[in-house]
Amino acid sequence: MARVVVVGAGLGGLAAAARLAAGGHTVTVLEQAPQVGGKLGWSSRDGHGFDTGPSLVTLPQVLEDLFAATGDPLDQVLPLQRLDPAVAYRFADGTTTSVPGRREEIADRLDADLGPGSGAQWTALLTRAEAMWRATEQPFLRSPLAGAATLAKLARQTADLRTIAPGRTLRGMGRQYLTDPRLRMLLDRYATYSGSDPRRAPAALLTVPWVEQAFGSWYVPGGLRRLPEAVAHRATERGAVIRTSAPVAEVLTAGGRASGVRLADGEVVPADVVVCNADAAALYGRLLPPSAPVRGARASLRRVTPSSSGLVLLLALRGRTPGLAHHTVLFPHDYDAEFDALFGRRGPKRPVADPTVYVSAPDDPATRPDDDSESWFVLVNAPRHEPGSGVDWTAPGLADAEADRVLAVLADRGLDVRDRVRWRVVRTPADLERETGSVGGSIYGTSSNGARAAFLRPANASPLPGLFLVGGSAHPGGGLPLVTLSAQIVAGLVGPA
Incomplete structure (x- = not known):
């Protein structure tokens, strides 16, 4: 003992x-x-409640x-509710799509929303992703690693090594399989799950969308x-x-x-x-x-490279938004400009001028004071808190100015809630660092x-x-x-x- x-x-x-x-x-x-x-x-006030971190399982x-x-088994302790759709997407050109909660429905949805052939391309990509998952689940995700020695050991298993494609990027894999720029955006977003740049992140991150779509996305009521x-x-x-x-x-x-x-x-x-x-x-x-x-x-x-961080708005809203999904992602015109800002390419690290906006709005009575209210967790990717060498998120007025920018971006993309806000709370990378001890507010460490x-x-x-x-x-x-x-x-x- x-x-x-x-x-x-x-x-x-x-x-x-x-x-x-x-x-x-x-x-x-x-x-x-x-x-x-x-x-x-978790944050709560006046009957409004918000998950302030992950919002799905x-x-x-x-x-x-x-x-x-x-x-005791999980189902006797904590209920899980399957999300359908898992995520709704809005693109800068006005088109929309969503990821159904069940894998077998995804291809038809993409064909209907983004054009014939979209579903087949995404399915081919996920077939490759499934092979990557099979090759990496046990030796990497469920076993301790020994640094480069682990990769050297895998190199002796040439079939698995070819499947994982360690020299290729997530962006490069998207270009191989996907012709529609909107599908490529959907794929690029999965790099942000580890606070990364899809242009540099390894192709192995393909396993993230495969897991999400093969095993479903789940919510914990309450x-x-x-x-x-x-x-x-x-x-x-x-x-x-x-x-x-x-x-x-x-x-x-x-x-x-x-x-x-x-x-x-x-x-x-x-x-x-x-x-x-x-x-x-x-x-x-x-x-x-x-x-x-x-x-x-x-x-x-x-x-x-440390992972990026995030700027969060907790919005207590009057009224309800018809047709709003549990999760909504609103993409910008220029996704690369976002990653340039986060990681200091083509200039210093800086708040994103035209960010991707992620909205989590569970239809859960535990999150709102009444049925004529909503509680939104709104997140945009943000550079870390690095006073002296990068962005100082404690600079006077910066947090509120960026929050106003996010609300304006939401309005430009069809979700104008500015006249419905009862109150808001702004949480910056500096707040995340102070509250969790994560250096610079990096959400995922490296x-x-x-x-x-x-x-x-x-x-x-x-x-x-x-x-x-x-x-x-x-x-x-x-x-x-x-x-x-x-x-x-x-x-x-x-x-x-």
């Missing part, structure tokens, strides 16, 4: 705590915020595995905040102790291994194993002492920019014995299913008591 300290009560940390406690370890979870959830946040089998391994609450309850059922408002200031070392943590108030919590659900850049840059034997991990982080970046994220087993990483900034990446898989990998590395 090991004494395990988990730093951070995001989904990855909580899932690791539940698995390790069920395995017989003594587990303490330390969370800086007053509540669990991490980026799976994909690959629900991963959650089913977690609950089955630690106690808000996705119920998911980390349920996992936290499961962890405590198995004996874990969860302490909120307990920020960790330092990961301690002794005898060449992790030995516990020091809290901001000076309290020391000893441990045999430390599992860090904090951002990997924060762990290696701030939480570990300079003398820790993690020089290689620190150097690797300096070589990668991006997948670069041919091998998706395969070379910070490893789950750190170079320091006894220290492990979970969460979106570590392998296998961001998003609810991958974060949950990171916890499964770490539990396997630690082993049973």
Whole structure:
């Protein structure tokens, strides 16, 4: 039996705590915020409620595995509601389409909305994506990685290597299979799921739309905040102790291994194993002492591109919007200009002038005070908070000016709600950094920019014995299913008591 300290009560940390406690370890979870959830946040006021992080569940089998391994099955704990359509899309030329909730209906929908042949092209692309998934699911997503050595091992399996196409980009794959620029936009958007640029992100990200469309998109009635609450309850059922408002200031070392943590108030919590659900850049840059034997991990982080962040508007609205989907994406005229702004190409990093706008508006009574109201979570991609070298999101007036811009863009694209706003809350990358500890407000830690970046994220087993990483900034990446898989990998590395 090991004494395990988990730093951070995001989904990855909580899932690791539940698995390790069920395995017989003594587990303490330390969370800086007053509540669990991490980026799976919730905000409420005057009867309006908002999920402030992820707004859908994909690959629900991963959650089913977690609950089955630690106690009662998922369907006895938390209901999931299938979304249909999963997403509605609006393009700058005025055309619209949507992704039906069931895979077999997608091709016909695309043919009807974007023209004959569109469905066949998308289907051919997803057939390639399915082959990529089969080649990568076990060796990459469900197993610990050993950096470039993992790719070298795969290179000996030439058929799988050709399928994954490690030297190709997501954009390049779209050009091979898709002729309609609107279909290419749909594909490019999946790079943003890891805060990346489709022109540099690896072709392996094709697996993201395949998973979403093969296994469906799901919502948790009452808000996705119920998911980390349920996992936290499961962890405590198995004996874990969860302490909120307990920020960790330092990961301690002794005898060449992790030995516990020091809290901001000076309290020391000893441990045999430390599992860090904090951002990997924060762990290696701030939480570990300079003398820790993690020089290689620190150097690797300096070589990668951090993921982008986001600017969020929480809109409490009067009235209802007819025909509004659960998720709506409104594309700009020039998608490349957005990625140029986010990553500092053709000029410095800057707020996006004509951004893609993502609206999450669940038709859920738990999110609104009455049936003549709506609560919208509105997100646009944004560069990180980097005062001095990039965008300073605390600059006076910047957040409100950008929020006004987003509302104007919505109006230009047919969703003018400016006269319906009861109140709004603006959340910037600086707010995300302060609230979650994610450096610069990077949503996913490191991006997948670069041919091998998706395969070379910070490893789950750190170079320091006894220290492990979970969460979106570590392998296998961001998003609810991958974060949950990171916890499964770490539990396997630690082993049973």
